[in-house]
Amino acid sequence: MYPTKYHKPASIADAVAALNGGDEAMLLSGGQTLLATMKQHLAAPSDLVDIRGIAGLSGISANGNELTIGATTTHAEVAGNVDVRRLCPALADLASGIGDTAVRNMGTIGGSIANNDPAADYPAGLLALNATIVTNTREISADDFFEGLFATALDEGEIITAVRVPAPSKAAYAKFAQPASLFALVGVFVADSGSGVRVAVTGAGEDGVFRHAGLEAALTGSMGDASIDAVDISDGNLISDIHGASDYRAHLISVMAKRAVLSL
Amino acid sequence: MDLTGEYRIAAPREVVWAALNDAEVLKACIPGCTELVKTSDTTMEAKVALKIGPVKAKFSGAVELQDIEAPQSYTIQGEGNGGVAGFAKGSADVLLTEDGEETILAFSSHAKVGGKLAQIGSRLINSTAKKLANKFFDSFHAQFNDEVPPD
Numbered sequence: 539m540y541p542t543k544y545h546k547p548a549s550i551a552d553a554v555a556a557l558n559g560g561d562e563a564m565l566l567s568g569g570q571t572l573l574a575t576m577k578q579h580l581a582a583p584s585d586l587v588d589i590r591g592i593a594g595l596s597g598i599s600a601n602g603n604e605l606t607i608g609a610t611t612t613h614a615e616v617a618g619n620v621d622v623r624r625l626c627p628a629l630a631d632l633a634s635g636i637g638d639t640a641v642r643n644m645g646t647i648g649g650s651i652a653n654n655d656p657a658a659d660y661p662a663g664l665l666a667l668n669a670t671i672v673t674n675t676r677e678i679s680a681d682d683f684f685e686g687l688f689a690t691a692l693d694e695g696e697i698i699t700a701v702r703v704p705a706p707s708k709a710a711y712a713k714f715a716q717p718a719s720l721f722a723l724v725g726v727f728v729a730d731s732g733s734g735v736r737v738a739v740t741g742a743g744e745d746g747v748f749r750h751a752g753l754e755a756a757l758t759g760s761m762g763d764a765s766i767d768a769v770d771i772s773d774g775n776l777i778s779d780i781h782g783a784s785d786y787r788a789h790l791i792s793v794m795a796k797r798a799v800l801s802l
Numbered sequence: 803m804d805l806t807g808e809y810r811i812a813a814p815r816e817v818v819w820a821a822l823n824d825a826e827v828l829k830a831c832i833p834g835c836t837e838l839v840k841t842s843d844t845t846m847e848a849k850v851a852l853k854i855g856p857v858k859a860k861f862s863g864a865v866e867l868q869d870i871e872a873p874q875s876y877t878i879q880g881e882g883n884g885g886v887a888g889f890a891k892g893s894a895d896v897l898l899t900e901d902g903e904e905t906i907l908a909f910s911s912h913a914k915v916g917g918k919l920a921q922i923g924s925r926l927i928n929s930t931a932k933k934l935a936n937k938f939f940d941s942f943h944a945q946f947n948d949e950v951p952p953d
Contacts, residue, residue: 562858575856578918579886582858653855656929687926687933688855744929779928 542576543585550674550697553587557695560585565697567610567649570641595648595699600625603705609648609698613637616647628709632663632727635713637720648698651683654690654746656777657721661747662740663711666727670702677702686745707732712797713741714790716781723781724790726753728798734758737795742787744775753795763796805935806910813946815898818905819873821945822896828865831941833934844870850882854930859887859919874898888917894935907942911935 543560547553557563563585566572575581589595589610596610600621607616616622617634636642636650636659650660651671664671664680671678674697683691692698706729713725722741729736737753740746756765771791776784811818821827825846829838837849846865851858863882870876879893894911913931920927 564856572856580857580859580918655855656926687929744932777929 540579540582542583545585545587546591547587547589548591548593550592550699553589553592553697554674554695556585556587557697560587563587565589565652567652568612568641568645570637570645570649571653571655572649589697590646598622605629605703605705607647607701607703609700610646611648613642613645613647613650614639617642625705626667626703626709628706628711628727628729629663629667629703632659632711632713635659635711635715641720647701651701652690652692652698654684654688655721656687656743656746657716657719657723657725657741658747659711659713659722659725659740662722662725662727662738664701664703665747665749666729666736666738667703667706667709668729668731668736669704671698672700672702673698681749684747688746704731706730708802710798710801712794712801714794716741724787724794726750726791726794726798728753728757728795728802730757730761730802735761739791742776742791744777750791750795753791757799761799761802763799766792766795766799804910804912805932807908807935807939809907809939809943810901811905811907811943811946812903813905814903815900815905816873818898818907818946821942822876822898823867827942827945831938831945833937833941838865844868848880848882852934854926857887857919859884861887861890863890884917884919886918888915888919890915890919892931907939909935909939 545556547556561584564583566586566588596608598619598621599606605625613633613636617630622630650658661684669680671683678691709729711727713722716723724742725740727738735754735757737750739748739750752769756769771788773784773788776787778784825838825840829835834850834852836851839847841847844867848865850861861882861884865880868877875897877893877895881891883889892913894909897908899906915927
């Protein structure tokens with residue numbers, strides 16, 4: 539065993555102080571990745587700063603055509619929220635398909651995107667929906683936020699407080715789940731904002747979530763599954779592992795994109 | 803897993819070769835390397851702290867240069883023990899080819915991970931190894947171009 543000091547700050551300022559005060563302090567939100575990693579002794583933070591007690595970090599509000607989702611809002615809350623269902627049902631569907639029931643009731647949107655697992659669902663949704671990530675110090679567009687495998691634009695001691703999502707005119711997410719982990723083997727999120735189409739792919743990229751320029755151009759030209767057939771989906775920079783080779787994943791991108799488009 | 807790559811470096815082959823044999827340069831380029839001490843002309847002791855997502859593992863181990871054909875090629879081999887996390891082992895064949903005033907560096911590497919890291923991380927080992935290898939050669943490349951290496 540190793541000692542870990544547990545903090546439960548009541549404000550962002552206290553959380554930042556606790557985070558900067560420890561040798562190797564880490565933020566704890568839903569803990570669905572971090573606690574499992576700690577149990578395996580693959581992470582041993584000196585301090586855990588649990589931000590779930592901070593007022594205002596949890597909950598969902600709608601302002602006109604924009605959703606604001608607090609960082610510690612669980613996947614289950616997003617899946618069942620009436621405003622999310624009304625303004626962006628694709629995001630509610632995405633949240634309802636993350637992991638299993640336990641993960642959905644504990645895991646949080648802020649935790650998921652701060653971890654930026656290359657096969658997580660939320661990064662694809664937020665990137666395609668052109669969301670804004672709000673932290674205690676600034677606002678970051680999703681395009682700038684996700685920086686590759688487990689990497690984000692977050693600085694040391696920076697804490698995500700909320701995510702703002704503009705309602706798309708239509709959007710859909712299709713995921714081919716790895717049956718054991720329930721992570722995306724390939725997930726494709728298609729969002730039509732009314733002024734253009736954005737397509738984000740998770741699970742497949744060597745460097746994490748990415749936007750697919752070819753699919754975006756084809757679907758902006760003509761929204762339909764026939765447009766996807768004409769797009770060359772290269773297997774370069776796609777993951778090859780025991781679950782699937784890169785050409786298999788390239789094929790799945792095309793199939794998932796079609797499923798998403800057909801369910802729009 | 804196997805990785806290959808090629809870089810063009812704007813420096814003569816002798817200079818690139820010297821850097822490939824300089825412990826300080828290697829230390830600056832190995833991702834997460836906190837300590838690299840020469841124990842002989844061809845062997846070094848290394849300490850590497852890696853952070854990949856939630857996983858933090860500290861490896862300590864030995865680095866050895868083999869099949870040295872100065873100033874053209876060598877094989878750099880490393881083996882590290884990460885305690886409870888498991889072990890990692892890897893080697894890279896590095897080949898330098900002269901091209902006028904510039905040098906083309908080609909590498910082909912092979913890496914293996916075992917223990918707990920491999921068990922729970924199999925989903926991500928390949929991508930991570932590729933990222934680390936690219937980071938090493940990007941940083942090495944940047945040594946000659948006064949560039950800030952990418953994160």
